[in-house]
Amino acid sequence: MTGTQERHILGISGGRDSAALAVHMRQTRPDVPLEYFFTDTGKELAEVYSFLDRLEGFLGRPIARINPDRDFDFWLSEYNHFLPSPRTRWCTRQLKLRPLEHWLEPDLAAGVKVHSYVAIRADEPSRDGYQSTHANMSVHFPLREAGIDRAGVIDLLDSAGVGEPEYYQWRTRSGCTFCFFQQKIEWVRLKREHPEAYEDAKSYEKTALEHGSPFTWSQGESLEDMEEPERVAQIERDFEERRARLLARRRVNPLAGERTLTNDDFYGIDEASAGCVVCHK
């Protein structure tokens, strides 16, 4: 980067919050010379790319695709075929953060001040852990500052004509097809929506198990076991029962129901612990 001592960057994850942040910035701060970027793991859902195209159409600016110099297969073999997991999340580090650091490194080293805009909403639990990784980088949270919550995010995307990524009809998170943050019901649906991606994940898991990996993609069972018809039926039943329980509780105690139930409630996701701002916002 030449001719400027500042950069303003906004990471698009393929999820709704970061897209809404881009829309919000375009509408309220058109003066900020934002650089949009998307770090592509090479294992994203097809729906993500069509969503990025729609978003680019609204923004009128390209979203830079940052590809890692080394792909998932390279790192998997470096990590001795141990699958990444919530505890050993080498995938985010190597496929999302490392390419971003490379993208910014020369400028940060040259003293350029980098402003990073991050999509934390007003209704989210505090993310105290999120902080700048470099002295020349400062982090901003415009959605939170503007009081924009989940409903506000959806409104922003609707009003911009961008809408939501299609995968939200069957899954709650952006990110890799085989992301281990998926709930069991989402694996079942991945197989239905993208059978080839399920097969791909299954073959990674098989190789990992052959190499002694202690992890399967989903806790406690392999994808091969999970696709057995009886198991699929049970997972679907569990999901429906959970959904019905939550809705019934809402009817019995309407006072407890001020907040609208979301898919995350039905899926049993705790937003503070599941997923991360890099992959899933």
Ligand code: SF4
């Ligand atoms: S989306 Fe999931 S699997 Fe992909 S890099 Fe992020 S945490 Fe890892």
